Amino acid sequence: MNDILPDATGTWRYLESVVSNIVQSYGYAEIRLPLLEQTELFRRSIGEVTDIVEKEMYTFLDRNGESLTLRPEATAGIVRAGITNGLLYNQKQKLWTAGPMFRYEKPQKGRYRQFNQFDVEALGYTGPDADAELIIMSARIWQRLGISRLVLEINSLGSPESRGHYREALVKYFSGVKNQLDKDSIRRLEQNPLRILDSKNPDMQAIVAAAPVMLDFLDAESDEHFQQLKALLDVAGVDFTINPRLVRGLDYYNRTVFEWVTDALGSQGAVCSGGRYDGLVEKLGGQATPAVGWAMGFERLVALFAASGGSAPIENVDVYLVAVGDQAITRAFAIAEQLRDSIAGIRVELNLGGGSFKSQLKRADKSNADYALILGEQEVAAARIGLKPLRSNEDQSSIALNELAATLAEKLGKVADL
């Protein structure tokens, strides 16, 4: 669980604003959800026999003996909130949410126990146009951020019925190589053979690679859905590869699944993953509602943005106000507030804690402000203030206090409302 320190939060806030502005521009609205849900919600939605539910959840009993879990992902909570607030009854919803998720995993670069996701969900949409738009929207995010080292992998998991046939074929195949399976996979063979395909054990990769693939079992309607999705992505110019092994680590998916992966971050290469989950709302007690969504790992986005040479706009203060002497300090408060009143967007840092001119100017320099404003007893008496450029060789000048806002606004290229 990481602390995100002040030298990093500027980039986080920048990326959060870029991503949220883009999804808002497609008509998605924000929903904010609790971090805790009843454990049962995740068991039923993600699936009993999955890594998340079996090994990764932070689960505890509250004072009332009720089992609660820190959310490991956002989709289940969104569906729960949609049902309990009546948002899904005969309605469509395009929603986004962002915030921390919790999984008890082995921490390593790009894999943490508290991590952040940006999550979007389109509920009530059955056609491949919704799947396509969600993917196109994610492609726009990469483009806007100058990120290019990502490839899109897609697959279809078909309908529950066709998945049933596929399941049989998998059980048959894996039973034939049972002596080569690891413990987890043997256990999953009976309960949830698809999960074997999601195994992270390197020793299992060859066996998994030779397993039957779902695309050979697709029902006609899912096949049509998949063809249309591919055609829409082609028209939009979004490149993709078909990965017939892509099953995703959660049980609720059907038809479309996809993942944006990069080779720029070492082994934790999945940056944004999602898919369709047409059965989940009904399974959790709502009216049958088709749905599709994705979640982006924000730590991985931050790392990939940096690896792509991206940087957030600098957020230094514009001016640092130096004041020496009791009268000057009192006056400086009023001057700082006046500047904040009269120059839209100006960032003014007032020196706190006193100090000599020299020590205050050192702090001004450290603040990375463009200008220091300097106020001593002499300046107060003359109703003037010193203006010292900190990032250029221009000389220090003296300005009448009643002209300060206009002068500063012009120098900073900001609008003064005098």
Ligand code: ATP
């Ligand atoms: P992985 O295969 O890396 O474990 P996942 O399939 O478990 O990923 P999802 O549940 O689909 O991941 O979550 C969506 C996104 O959240 C992932 O694509 C990834 O970017 C990010 N993510 C998942 N788990 C973590 C984690 N423990 N730490 C940081 N980011 C994570």
Ligand code: MG
């Ligand atoms: Mg995982």
